[in-house]
Structures are given as C-alpha cells and as structure tokens.
Amino acid sequence: MIEKTDKRMRADLFRTRLGDAMRERKINQSALARRVGVDRSTISQLLKGAGARLPNAQVVGECAAALGVSADWLLGLTDRPETAADILATSLSLTEAPRALVDEQIFQWHKEAAGYKIRHVPAALPDMLKTRAMLEWEYTPHLGRSTDQAIGASEDRLAWMRNTQSDYEIAVPMYELTSFARGEGYYRDLDAGVRRDQIDYLLEVSQQLYPRLRLYLYDARRIYSAPVTIFGPLLAVIYIGQNYMAFRDTERVQALTGHFDHLVREAAVTARNLPDFLTDECRVG
Numbered sequence: 001m002i003e004k005t006d007k008r009m010r011a012d013l014f015r016t017r018l019g020d021a022m023r024e025r026k027i028n029q030s031a032l033a034r035r036v037g038v039d040r041s042t043i044s045q046l047l048k049g050a051g052a053r054l055p056n057a058q059v060v061g062e063c064a065a066a067l068g069v070s071a072d073w074l075l076g077l078t079d080r081p082e083t084a085a086d087i088l089a090t091s092l093s094l095t096e097a098p099r100a101l102v103d104e105q106i107f108q109w110h111k112e113a114a115g116y117k118i119r120h121v122p123a124a125l126p127d128m129l130k131t132r133a134m135l136e137w138e139y140t141p142h143l144g145r146s147t148d149q150a151i152g153a154s155e156d157r158l159a160w161m162r163n164t165q166s167d168y169e170i171a172v173p174m175y176e177l178t179s180f181a182r183g184e185g186y187y188r189d190l191d192a193g194v195r196r197d198q199i200d201y202l203l204e205v206s207q208q209l210y211p212r213l214r215l216y217l218y219d220a221r222r223i224y225s226a227p228v229t230i231f232g233p234l235l236a237v238i239y240i241g242q243n244y245m246a247f248r249d250t251e252r253v254q255a256l257t258g259h260f261d262h263l264v265r266e267a268a269v270t271a272r273n274l275p276d277f278l279t280d281e282c283r284v285g
Contacts, residue, residue: 011054013076019047021067021074035066095244105244109231110164116232117167119260123227123239125180126170129215131201133194166232168213169271171263173220181282196284203278206271214271218263230257 022032029047033040036059046055046063054060054075064071072078095105110118120126127135135151180187181199206215218225227239236256238245247253269277 113231119230216267217269
C-alpha cells in the first residue's frame with residue numbers, strides 16, 4: 001500500500017526543494033519567472049506562501065524544466081532530483097572497446113573499483129592470466145608490428161591488476177579450456193608448445209593467487225553468459241564487440257551480480273578443483 005503524504009507537508013517540501021534548486025543553480029525569482037512565463041509575484045508566492053496549496057501541473061513542470069530537475073522530486077515523489085533523461089544518461093553509457101589488451105577505459109574502471117571484488121566473465125581466456133606468447137599470437141593480427149610495444153605497455157597494468165587488493169572471481173565456460181588444450185576452433189592454429197605453457201601458467205597462477213583469485217568453469221550446455229565484468233557495487237560492464245555497455249544504477253548492477261553469482265553456484269569445476277581439472281582434463285597432445 002502506498003503511503004500518502006499530507007498535502008501541507010507536500011506543499012512545504014515543494015517550497016523547500018524549489019528554493020534549494022534555485023540556490024544550487026544561482027537563479028533568482030525574476031529569472032525563474034521569465035523562464036516559466038509567470039509573474040515574479042507568482043514565484044514569490046510559491047516560495048513564501050502559506051497553506052497547503054500546490055501550483056498546477058503546468059507550473060510545476062515549467063519550474064522543473066527551468067531548473068533541470070524532475071517534477072517528481074519537486075513534489076516529493078522521489079528523492080532523486082535528476083530528470084529521467086539524466087538518470088538514464090548516467091546509469092547507462094556506451095564506450096568504445098578497442099581491440100587491445102587492457103585499454104585505458106578498462107584500467108580506469110579497475111582503479112576506480114580497487115579494493116572491491118571484481119567478477120569477470122571474459123570473452124575467451126582472461127588476458128590477465130595469459131602468457132606473453134599467447135598474447136602475441138592473439139593480438140598480432142590486430143596490432144601488427146606494434147604488438148610487442150602494446151604488450152609491453154600493458155604489462156604494468158596487468159601486473160597492477162594481479163597485485164591489487166581486489167578479490168577476483170572469474171567464470172569461464174568449461175569448453176573454452178578443453179578446446180584450448182586440444183587446439184580446436186578458435187585455437188586451431190596455436191602452437192602446441194604455446195598451449196602447453198599456457199596451461200602450466202594457469203595451473204601455477206591459480207594455485208599461487210588462490211583464494212584472492214578464484215577461477216570457476218561452468219557448463220555452457222546448462223547455463224550461458226555474455227562477457228561481463230562487475231566492478232564491486234559501482235558498475236557492471238557488458239562487452240558487446242566494438243563497445244562496452246556500462247551500467248551504474250544499483251538495480252542493474254545487482255542483477256548482473258546475481259547472474260554472476262549463479263554461474264559460480266552452478267560451476268561444474270570450482271576454484272578449489274581447478275588444478276585437478278587442468279592436470280587431468282587439459283593435457284596438450
């Protein structure tokens with residue numbers, strides 16, 4: 001049941017918020033009156049008048065538009081002063097996703113979330129856990145002669161991510177590792193020696209950094225996930241190819257966090273069992 005607010009209380013709240021918004025934006029009564037299209041005395045009455053009366057919907061809407069706030073906020077129907085368009089603009093953004101290792105935007109998000117748990121579903125194997133030979137094989141077709149320079153420039157960022165105080169949980173479909181070990185599909189042209197060294201490195205790092213870094217494998221026949229990273233409670237980012245779709249509103253961040261936690265609960269191979277899986281199921285022929 002929706003709790004109703006007393007008319008006098010709502011009128012008082014309207015006056016308070018109208019005055020606060022005017023002070024915040026440094027707009028006086030005369031300027032607001034011109035923007036709204038009413039007499040200055042009307043604005044004065046809105047700010048100082050007694051009684052439980054509220055202005056009509058048109059005046060409320062014009063005041064809200066002139067001050068860049070929402071009419072619902074002025075009327076006490078929400079605690080967020082932003083307009084719906086502003087809320088959408090700040091809660092959802094599309095950011096360019098260059099074909100690179102740790103690009104500047106990703107690194108800034110990691111720094112912003114330092115100390116929080118980072119939940120990550122990579123598009124393939126996670127870059128922060130790849131050997132240099134693996135990175136060279138994967139990025140040379142896109143970066144050409146600048147591959148070595150790009151990897152060198154990213155090594156400090158990758159090391160920072162591995163050594164930060166954040167906990168990392170990474171969920172990868174099980175077939176990604178088995179296909180990698182067998183040199184199938186995406187990895188069919190990758191040298192067996194590179195694949196063997198990569199599996200050995202995954203085994204070493206997963207044991208060395210556990211439990212601060214936990215890698216889970218889920219069965220893609222039972223559950224699916226798009227590439228996504230959740231930076232603590234701050235934001236969630238879905239990778240869609242040429243762009244990152246970033247959400248900052250609490251509801252969507254919590255929903256994507258719940259999605260990731262479901263992947264972990266349904267994992268076919270837990271972080272604790274990962275070394276056995278790498279040793280027994282990921283032999284490179």
